[in-house]
Every structure is written in structure tokens, then in C-alpha cells.
Amino acid sequence: MKVIGVVDTTFARVDMGGAAIRALRSLGSGFRIVRRTVPGIKDLPVACRKLFQEEGADLILALGMPGKAEYDRMCAHEASQGLIQVGILEVKPIVEVFVFESEARDPKELDHLARRRTEEHAENAYLMLFHPDRLVERAGHGLRQGFTDAGPARA
Amino acid sequence: MKVIGVVDTTFARVDMGGAAIRALRSLGSGFRIVRRTVPGIKDLPVACRKLFQEEGADLILALGMPGKAEYDRMCAHEASQGLIQVGILEVKPIVEVFVFESEARDPKELDHLARRRTEEHAENAYLMLFHPDRLVERAGHGLRQGFTDAGPARA
Amino acid sequence: MKVIGVVDTTFARVDMGGAAIRALRSLGSGFRIVRRTVPGIKDLPVACRKLFQEEGADLILALGMPGKAEYDRMCAHEASQGLIQVGILEVKPIVEVFVFESEARDPKELDHLARRRTEEHAENAYLMLFHPDRLVERAGHGLRQGFTDAGPARA
Amino acid sequence: MKVIGVVDTTFARVDMGGAAIRALRSLGSGFRIVRRTVPGIKDLPVACRKLFQEEGADLILALGMPGKAEYDRMCAHEASQGLIQVGILEVKPIVEVFVFESEARDPKELDHLARRRTEEHAENAYLMLFHPDRLVERAGHGLRQGFTDAGPARA
Amino acid sequence: MKVIGVVDTTFARVDMGGAAIRALRSLGSGFRIVRRTVPGIKDLPVACRKLFQEEGADLILALGMPGKAEYDRMCAHEASQGLIQVGILEVKPIVEVFVFESEARDPKELDHLARRRTEEHAENAYLMLFHPDRLVERAGHGLRQGFTDAGPARA
Numbered sequence: 001m002k003v004i005g006v007v008d009t010t011f012a013r014v015d016m017g018g019a020a021i022r023a024l025r026s027l028g029s030g031f032r033i034v035r036r037t038v039p040g041i042k043d044l045p046v047a048c049r050k051l052f053q054e055e056g057a058d059l060i061l062a063l064g065m066p067g068k069a070e071y072d073r074m075c076a077h078e079a080s081q082g083l084i085q086v087g088i089l090e091v092k093p094i095v096e097v098f099v100f101e102s103e104a105r106d107p108k109e110l111d112h113l114a115r116r117r118t119e120e121h122a123e124n125a126y127l128m129l130f131h132p133d134r135l136v137e138r139a140g141h142g143l144r145q146g147f148t149d150a151g152p153a154r155a
Numbered sequence: 156m157k158v159i160g161v162v163d164t165t166f167a168r169v170d171m172g173g174a175a176i177r178a179l180r181s182l183g184s185g186f187r188i189v190r191r192t193v194p195g196i197k198d199l200p201v202a203c204r205k206l207f208q209e210e211g212a213d214l215i216l217a218l219g220m221p222g223k224a225e226y227d228r229m230c231a232h233e234a235s236q237g238l239i240q241v242g243i244l245e246v247k248p249i250v251e252v253f254v255f256e257s258e259a260r261d262p263k264e265l266d267h268l269a270r271r272r273t274e275e276h277a278e279n280a281y282l283m284l285f286h287p288d289r290l291v292e293r294a295g296h297g298l299r300q301g302f303t304d305a306g307p308a309r310a
Numbered sequence: 311m312k313v314i315g316v317v318d319t320t321f322a323r324v325d326m327g328g329a330a331i332r333a334l335r336s337l338g339s340g341f342r343i344v345r346r347t348v349p350g351i352k353d354l355p356v357a358c359r360k361l362f363q364e365e366g367a368d369l370i371l372a373l374g375m376p377g378k379a380e381y382d383r384m385c386a387h388e389a390s391q392g393l394i395q396v397g398i399l400e401v402k403p404i405v406e407v408f409v410f411e412s413e414a415r416d417p418k419e420l421d422h423l424a425r426r427r428t429e430e431h432a433e434n435a436y437l438m439l440f441h442p443d444r445l446v447e448r449a450g451h452g453l454r455q456g457f458t459d460a461g462p463a464r465a
Numbered sequence: 466m467k468v469i470g471v472v473d474t475t476f477a478r479v480d481m482g483g484a485a486i487r488a489l490r491s492l493g494s495g496f497r498i499v500r501r502t503v504p505g506i507k508d509l510p511v512a513c514r515k516l517f518q519e520e521g522a523d524l525i526l527a528l529g530m531p532g533k534a535e536y537d538r539m540c541a542h543e544a545s546q547g548l549i550q551v552g553i554l555e556v557k558p559i560v561e562v563f564v565f566e567s568e569a570r571d572p573k574e575l576d577h578l579a580r581r582r583t584e585e586h587a588e589n590a591y592l593m594l595f596h597p598d599r600l601v602e603r604a605g606h607g608l609r610q611g612f613t614d615a616g617p618a619r620a
Numbered sequence: 621m622k623v624i625g626v627v628d629t630t631f632a633r634v635d636m637g638g639a640a641i642r643a644l645r646s647l648g649s650g651f652r653i654v655r656r657t658v659p660g661i662k663d664l665p666v667a668c669r670k671l672f673q674e675e676g677a678d679l680i681l682a683l684g685m686p687g688k689a690e691y692d693r694m695c696a697h698e699a700s701q702g703l704i705q706v707g708i709l710e711v712k713p714i715v716e717v718f719v720f721e722s723e724a725r726d727p728k729e730l731d732h733l734a735r736r737r738t739e740e741h742a743e744n745a746y747l748m749l750f751h752p753d754r755l756v757e758r759a760g761h762g763l764r765q766g767f768t769d770a771g772p773a774r775a
Contacts (some may be wrong), residue, residue, distance in 0.1 A: 017296030140325035170605035450635035
């Protein structure tokens with residue numbers, strides 16, 4: 001039985017953790033989900049390391065929604081570096097799912113984008129844990145999460 | 156009995172440490188507070204690690220007020236990266252509370268903003284330690300500290 | 311028997327992993343190749359560390375194709391820092407092969423550039439493992455991968 | 466007997482190490498000073514870690530003077546990150562004293578600023594080691610080193 | 621007998637490693653030189669750590685020549701952070717010698733600048749290992765490598 005961690009934030013304007021859990025459950029079984037919520041994206045790295053060490057997580061979905069300001073981009077950068085560092089130290093994957101508020105034109109589009117990207121990354125997480133060979137089959141396919149795929153450079 | 160660390164700076168123009176301690180005490184009991192003050196925000200990461208190791212802190216509020224110059228933004232970035240790194244190494248949360256001088260129009264607003272953000276993050280810290288499930292209930296609620304909440308994308 | 315790791319992404323628009331494997335096989339023998347594919351470039355550092363620890367890789371080619379947006383440049387920066395960190399922690403080389411979509415004018419050129427850079431870096435990887443002295447002979451030669459060499463400043 | 470390290474550079478245009486030592490000696494006793502000089506600010510982090518490990522330093526003043534160019538700001542950023550990392554790893558404070566050449570209008574002002582900031586940070590270092598409670602008393606006072614204090618937001 | 625490592629790149633347009641070795645030999649004896657060449661500056665950190673661990677190097681000269689593009693500045697930043705990190709982890713100095721192509725107007729000037737800066741940093745490296753007190757004597761002298769010294773702020 002694998003353990004998948006799901007960590008999201010109260011700062012986000014969409015319940016990304018809930019969306020991730022629903023998506024994971026629709027993809028298959030053989031895993032248990034542990035969820036945590038922290039205030040903001042800078043709190044994600046420590047929360048992830050705690051899930052790895054205290055709950056034995058095998059992979060974590062780290063979900064966040066940086067705001068529109070220049071400063072929010074810096075926070076996202078800092079959070080990303082921290083998430084990468086935790087993954088390196090634990091030698092276990094963290095799938096970062098960040099949706100910037102500025103990517104959407106209005107709240108409705110933001111809600112849609114956040115859910116869709118979360119769902120598509122939940123599938124990535126599932127494949128990484130249970131079917132890594134299917135990712136090799138998709139190498140170089142120009143896949144995108146939340147938007148239309150770019151596709152391979154030579155169709 | 157949990158231990159909450161509070162670290163602030165002499166650089167800040169508001170007694171953020173004092174505000175954090177008052178807010179924590181108003182939220183509940185079951186914890187002991189240890190306070191330190193350092194010159195500037197770049198001194199916060201080491202001070203936090205010392206509090207974790209020497210005082211057995213379970214969580215730390217790291218409080219700072221970067222100035223208005225471009226250089227201050229870089230200092231805040233460096234301090235943030237260090238705080239995240241300490242949290243990762245200790246596997247314990249550091250709640251960063253930074254108030255940029257440029258966020259407020261005048262000293263009075265700055266004072267108000269610094270106190271309010273500190274109080275709201277003190278509540279986050281309290282919930283992280285004692286009631287983590289209440290944070291899960293607030294996932295995706297678009298919460299902000301010191302300003303009006305953005306709210307969920309779908310009201 | 312040396313082990314060379316090859317890690318690429320589903321985000322890339324060219325099968326860079328396949329190109330790397332073909333190039334490596336054309337260069338010589340004495341090594342075994344292990345391949346992984348992850349969603350995006352930020353997933354490369356952990357995947358590399360896993361290949362070092364679980365497969366005993368001696369060197370890894372980390373292949374990625376950042377998109378055109380400003381944000382993609384930040385992701386590439388974060389991924390690079392993580393790759394350098396993994397190399398440092400494992401004390402084993404990771405040859406980063408990044409091709410930015412914005413380097414090419416159209417999909418055909420992108421495909422060509424990605425393959426050529428991958429092939430030339432595969433040769434670098436091969437020399438690093440088996441003939442490091444040949445790299446010393448080329449010191450200061452102004453070599454470039456995927457484009458025409460700049461050449462030495464004094465011809 | 467505490468040990469205070471002082472590290473400065475040949476790149477700086479003011480003898481900041483000498484100024485730090487004079488200032489420390491005027492503040493009190495109960496400590497021994499160990500001094501090192503390195504070429505530039507990027508050499509400070511390793512020099513500090515060596516002083517901690519080889520000389521048993523309890524605190525280090527890291528003194529540098531970045532030049533006027535954009536590139537110098539990047540070097541200062543890299544040096545700062547390294548200094549913070551060393552402090553974190555050793556769990557001992559490093560008081561960074563950087564004076565940017567661009568902060569002063571002419572050499573005379575630069576000399577004055579560098580000396581004054583060094584002296585005021587030497588006092589911070591002294592208080593951190595011997596009288597940490599006096600820093601708590603100054604929390605939120607808007608203190609600045611080398612320039613007039615900003616003062617508290619509410620006088 | 622001390623061991624000095626020299627690592628340079630095939631990307632550089634000048635044989636900086638050769639220049640460093642000649643300069644070191646002209647400065648004195650009492651040391652053995654170990655040389656490595658890697659493709660680019662991002663490969664320097666791992667190569668340095670390998671020289672420290674496998675060859676027992678006491679100090680390393682890390683030589684590189686970033687290109688003219690914005691992206692090259694980012695690569696240099698990433699390489700620098702990695703070099704600082706390796707120095708910190710090994711507690712041994714790495715003298716970074718980077719010459720940006722954009723610092724010179726033409727290939728001849730580039731060649732001259734690269735050689736001169738390498739030579740002057742080779743002297744720094746020699747002094748750091750064998751005569752650290754001579755660096756203390758030069759503290760605050762405004763020394764520059766490859767260009768005219770800025771000199772002390774007060775002549």
C-alpha cells in the first residue's frame with residue numbers, strides 16, 4: 001500500500017486539495033491519501049518533509065496558488081526551491097502544482113484552470129508511482145497541465 | 156507543553172514580537188513562548204535554528220519588516236530562503252511574517268498592518284500546532300493576513 | 311561496466327531521451343543505460359538522485375525543454391539549481407541539456423536543435439566517463455552544443 | 466572566553482576588518498578576536514566556516530564592499546546566501562556588514578559610511594554574544610547601521 | 621605538499637587552465653597541481669567536489685567564461701552558487717575566476733583579460749594557502765583582478 005501526500009493552502013482561492021483527492025481516487029487504488037493544509041506556499045516544503053517522515057509518504061502533491069503581485073512570483077520561486085530541496089533530501093518525488101492567479105482572466109476561469117491542472121498532475125503522480133513506463137512512452141510529447149498540449153515539434 | 160519561538164528585529168519599525176506574544180496568549184494555552192530579537196531579517200534563520208536546538212521550539216514565528224529599497228527586497232528573499240532551509244533541516248514549521256514598508260502609505264498604516272498581519276499569522280501558528288484540521292477546513296478559502304481576504308474563486 | 315542515466319520529460323516537444331540513447335550507443339560500449347521520464351524539468355533533480363541511489367548511475371544526462379514564457383525561465387533556473395545540488399551531494403556529474411523553445415524559430419528548427427545539442431552533450435558525457443583527458447585537450451576551445459562553436463579567442 | 470571572528474576582503478576600499486577590531490575592543494572584554502582576509506565577498510562563506518571549525522569562533526563579522534556594477538549586486542547576493550547557509554550549518558551567527566560602493570557619493574563618504582556601519586554592527590555582534598536582552602529592548606525601534614535610524618512607526 | 625586543483629571548461633575561448641598552471645608554477649613550490657576540464661561552468665561544482673574528495677585538493681581554482689547572452693548570466697549565477705556550496709561543504713576554498721565575454725570589446729582583449737585575471741587570482745590562491753597574513757596586509761586596498769585596482773577610498 002503506497003502513501004500519497006496532498007498538501008494545499010488556505011491562501012489558494014480554490015480547494016485544490018479536495019480536487020486532487022477526488023482525482024487520485026478516480027485513477028485507481030493501491031494507495032492511501034494523507035492530507036494537510038498550511039497557510040501559504042512557503043509553508044509547503046516543511047509540511048512535505050513532515051509528511052514524508054511522519055506519515056511515510058511515497059510521493060506528495062504540493063498545491064498552491066500564488067497571487068498576482070510581483071512579490072507573489074518571488075514567494076513561488078522560494079517555495080519551489082524549497083520543494084525541490086525536500087524532494088532531493090528525501091529522494092522522493094514532490095509534484096508541484098502551482099496555479100498563478102494571473103493565469104486566468106476571472107474567478108470562474110481560475111477555478112476551472114486550478115481544478116484541471118490539479119487533475120492532470122494527479123494523473124502524473126499516479127503514473128510516477130504505479131506505471132513509470134507510461135511516462136517514458138509520452139516522452140517529448142509536449143504535454144501541458146491545465147492547458148491544451150503543445151504536442152511534439154514534429155506531428 | 157509546546158514551545159513557540161518568537162524572533163523579531165531591531166530593524167523593524169513596529170514591535171512585532173510583542174504583538175505576536177500578546178496575540179498568542181489571547182488564543183489559548185498549552186504552550187510556552189521563547190523570544191529573541193536580532194538586528195535584521197538576514198539574522199532570523201540562524202536565530203530560528205538556535206531556538207529549535209537550544210530551546211526545543213516546536214514552531215517559530217519569524218517577524219521582519221524589509222525596507223523600501225530594491226536592495227531590501229533582495230534581503231527579504233535571502234532571509235526567506237534561509238528560513239525555509241531551517242524549517243526543512245529541523246522538520247519544524249517557521250511561520251514567516253514579513254511586512255514591507257512599501258505596503259503602507261504612512262507610519263500609522265504600517266503600524267496597523269504589521270500588528271494585524273502578525274496577529275493573523277499568530278492564529279495560523281496556533282492552529283498549525285494545536286488544531287491542524289481547522290486549516291484543512293479553510294483550504295482554498297483565499298485567506299490573506301493583514302488585508303481583506305480574497306475569498307474563494309466561487310463564492 | 312558503467313551506468314549512464316538518461317532522464318527526460320513529457321513536457322519537451324522532442325524525444326530527447328531517445329536521441330540521447332541513440333547517440334550514446336553510437337559512441338562506444340562499456341556502459342549500460344537506464345532511462346526515466348518525468349513530467350517536467352522541476353522533476354528532474356529528484357529523478358536523478360533516485361537513479362544515482364537506486365540504479366548506481368555513474369553519470370546522468372538530464373534533458374529538458376523549457377517553454378517560451380518568462381515563468382519557464384524561472385522554472386529552468388530552479389531545475390538547474392536542483393540538478394547542481396544533486397550532483398554535489400552525490401559527487402557524480404549530471405550533464406544538463408536544456409533547449410529553450412525560444413531558441414528556435416519554428417518546430418522544425420526546434421527539433422533539429424534539440425537533437426543536435428543532445429548528441430553533442432552525449433559525447434561530452436561519454437568523454438567525461440571514459441576519456442577525461444580528451445576534454446583537457448579541448449580546454450578553451452570555445453565549444454558550443456547545438457550551434458556552431460565560438461572557437462578560441464585567438465585562432 | 467568567547468571568540469569573535471572578523472573576515473574582510475582585499476576588494477574593499479576601506480580597511481573594514483581593522484575598523485571592526487577597534488570597535489569591538491572599545492565595547493568590552495571577555496572575548497578574543499581572530500582575523501582573516503580573503504580576496505572578495507564570495508570567499509567569505511568558506512572563510513567563515515573555517516573560522517568556526519578551526520578557531521572555535523562563536524560569532525563572525527563578515528565584512529565586504531560590493532562594487533557599483535549590476536554584476537556586483539549578484540555577487541553580493543551569492544555571498545549573502547552562502548553566509549546565511551554557513552550560519553545555519555554551524556548554528557552560530559554571522560553578522561554580515563556589506564557596504565555598496567554605490568551607497569556613497571564619493572570616496573570620503575564611502576570611507577565614513579563603511580566605518581560607521583562596521584562600528585554599529587560590531588556593537589550588534591557584541592550584544593548578540595553578551596547582552597541579547599538589550600536587543601529585545603530595541604525590537605521594532607527601526608534601527609539602521611551607517612545611516613540615521615528610521616525609528617519606530619509610532620514615535 | 622599541498623594539492624591545488626585547476627578546473628576549466630571547453631566552453632571558454634581561452635585556455636584558462638593552462639594560464640593558471642603556468643602562473644602557479646611561477647609563484648613558488650610546495651604544491652602539486654591536478655587539472656580537470658569539463659564542458660561548461662555548471663559542471664564546475666561537481667568537478668571541484670570530486671577533486672577535493674578523490675585527489676585531496678586543498679584549494680581549487682575554478683575557471684570559466686560565461687557567454688554574452690542574458691541566459692549566460694543566469695548560468696554563471698547557478699555555477700557560482702554551486703561553487704560556494706561545495707566550498708562550504710568541504711570547508712576548503714574555491715577561487716572562482718569568471719571572465720564574461722561581454723567584458724571585452726574583441727577577442728584579443730578577451731584573451732588578455734582572461735589571462736591576466738587568471739594570473740592575479742592564481743596569486744590570491746597561492747597567498748591563501750601559503751601566506752594568508754599577506755592578504756591581511758592588503759585588506760581594504762581595493763584590489764581588482766584583470767583590471768586596474770580601485771585602490772583604497774583614502775589614498
